[in-house]
Amino acid sequence: MRLLVIGGTRFVGxxxxxxxxxxxxxxxxxxxxxxxLFPGAEHVLADRDGDLGALDGRTFDxxxxxxxxxxxxxxxxxxxxxxxxxxxxxxxxTSVYAEPAGPAFDESSPTVLAAGDDVDVVTDSTYGPLKxxxxxxxxxxxxxxxxxxxxxxxxxxxxxxxxxxxWVRRLSxxxxxxxxxxxxxxxxxxxxRDLGRFVxxxxxxxxxxxxxxxxxxxxxxxxxxxxDVLAVVAPSGTTITWxxxxxxLEQGESxxxxxxWGGGDPWILANAASPAASVAAGMKNRSVRxxxxxxxxxxxxxxTTGSDPGMTREREAELLAAWHAR
Numbered sequence: 001m002r003l004l005v006i007g008g009t010r011f012v013g014x015x016x017x018x019x020x021x022x023x024x025x026x027x028x029x030x031x032x033x034x035x036x037l038f039p040g041a042e043h044v045l046a047d048r049d050g051d052l053g054a055l056d057g058r059t060f061d062x063x064x065x066x067x068x069x070x071x072x073x074x075x076x077x078x079x080x081x082x083x084x085x086x087x088x089x090x091x092x093x094t095s096v097y098a099e100p101a102g103p104a105f106d107e108s109s110p111t112v113l114a115a116g117d118d119v120d121v122v123t124d125s126t127y128g129p130l131k132x133x134x135x136x137x138x139x140x141x142x143x144x145x146x147x148x149x150x151x152x153x154x155x156x157x158x159x160x161x162x163x164x165x166x167w168v169r170r171l172s173x174x175x176x177x178x179x180x181x182x183x184x185x186x187x188x189x190x191x192x193r194d195l196g197r198f199v200x201x202x203x204x205x206x207x208x209x210x211x212x213x214x215x216x217x218x219x220x221x222x223x224x225x226x227x228d229v230l231a232v233v234a235p236s237g238t239t240i241t242w243x244x245x246x247x248x249l250e251q252g253e254s255x256x257x258x259x260x261w262g263g264g265d266p267w268i269l270a271n272a273a274s275p276a277a278s279v280a281a282g283m284k285n286r287s288v289r290x291x292x293x294x295x296x297x298x299x300x301x302x303x304t305t306g307s308d309p310g311m312t313r314e315r316e317a318e319l320l321a322a323w324h325a326r
Contacts, residue, residue, distance in 0.1 A: 001025045001204060004060040004085070006048055006077065007067030009035050011158050011305070012091060012151075015196030016064055017041060023200060028060070048073055052080040059084040062203040066091050069122050071115075071133040078141045087206050089147040089199060090138050094188075094212065094270050095128035096150060102186065102272035103218045107150070107210045135210075144208045149199060149278075151213040152271060153260060155291055156192035157298040160306035163259035164189060167229050168295045169308060174235040178316050178323075180253070180261040181245035183223025186272040187260065188214040191291045198283040211278040215285035218272040222260065229292040243323050251319060257311045 001020075008017040008029040017038055020027050027041040030052070034045060044054045048067070063085040068074050078085065096111040114136050115129035122130060138146040155164035170177060190213045198213060226240055245264055255263050262268035275283070298304060311319075 001061045002028070002059070002086075003200075003203065004028050004030065004055075004058075004063040004081075006030045006063070006065045008041075008064075009033075009037050010067075011160055012154055012192050012195060013064075013066035014158055015156070015192040016066065016199045017196075019193075019196040019200045023204075025200070028058075030055070048076065052076065055080055059086075061086040062206075063088045064091075064199055064203065065089065068134045069127075069130055070120070071130070071137040072117060074134050074137045075141065078138075083145075085142075085145075087145055087147060087203055087208075088138060088142050089149060089203055090134060091199075092131045092135055092148050092150045093128065094150050094152045094214065094273055095267075096132045096135065097128070097267075097270045097273075099267040099269055102269040104272060104274045106274050107212060107277055147202055147208055148210040149195070149202070149213050150210065150273075151190050151195055152188040152273065153190070154192050154195060155189045156295060158305050159192065159295075161259075162304075162306045162308050164291070165295055165299065165304075165306075166259045166308050166310040167226065168233055168292050169299060170310065171226070171230050171238060172233040172235075172296055173313075174238045176320060177226075177230075177238065177240045178258075178320055179223070179226060179240040179242040180248055180258045181222075181243070181263070183221060183226070183242055185222045185262050185268050186218060186220065187222045187225050187268075188216065188218070188220060188271050188273060189225070189288060189291070190215055191286050194283065194285050198278065198281075201282050205282075207281060209277070209281075211281060211283075212273045212275055213278055213283065214273045214275050216288065217275055220272075222262075225260075225288060228288045232289045232293050233296050241320060241323070243319065247323065247326075248319070251322075253311070253319070256309065257315075259310050 007013040114133040
């Protein structure tokens with residue numbers, strides 16, 4: 001298969017490319033900056049928001065678009081390649097759903113309204129609407145040649161956001177760990193390596209449709225996730241103290257300082273999506289425990305990407321002391 005990957009050198013795209021090369025596919029990468037990654041692939045240095053003339057006359061069996069955040073970016077790729085793009089797979093997000101959506105909702109669940117072309121900044125409030133717009137443009141221009149994959153929080157090696165990595169690192173250090181809010185809040189993740197293999201599977205089989213990339217099957221919660229990570233990476237004696245959500249918000253904490261925490265946002269109900277369609281299409285997900293062990297191995301081997309977005313140990317200790325003394 002002649003595969004074009006747009007955004008193949010960072011996290012999710014990196015794992016898509018690794019899966020494709022492992023299977024012997026002919027891979028062409030479009031990215032902006034020279035890299036030593038993937039010497040077995042062809043590299044085309046271009047800005048997807050600029051001139052894609054380097055792709056003129058090129059024909060691919062499939063295109064994996066990992067980093068489309070604006071509908072204009074999808075249009076630009078399709079305008080450049082047309083039918084020469086082959087099957088076009090867009091990485092979208094479960095952030096497209098209107099809240100509340102759950103539990104175990106499928107891909108037909110209502111989405112938020114699509115953002116207009118005048119929205120040119122990605123924020124927490126525009127990300128979902130922009131992804132809806134990208135999906136709509138792909139389906140409008142490509143019809144049944146478009147495939148959409150909607151991941152939840154993506155975890156695994158080379159995760160520049162380090163949201164899940166934060167908890168692996170923190171629990172591996174032991175001691176008393178602050179658990180934020182309600183341990184029963186729904187949560188799902190997907191390992192980037194499983195996502196990468198699934199993307200290549202869909203492209204190899206020329207599969208149309210829309211698919212959640214989520215695991216585990218709901219119900220699964222924030223408390224379950226911390227318990228799973230603790231079970232495989234934490235030293236003996238590690239404990240989790242659950243601290244009231246309203247109190248944490250009063251102290252100025254948010255999902256910016258406590259990764260993966262919903263912080264009272266009703267949208268967290270979207271973290272209870274059904275994986276049935278993707279599983280039926282062949283997706284195989286490793287357990288959260290396996291991901292945690294392998295993320296810790298990756299951290300210890302180094303190097304990694306990104307930085308820990310979570311609170312410092314000093315701030316955590318301060319909050320725990322105040323919580324116990326209240």
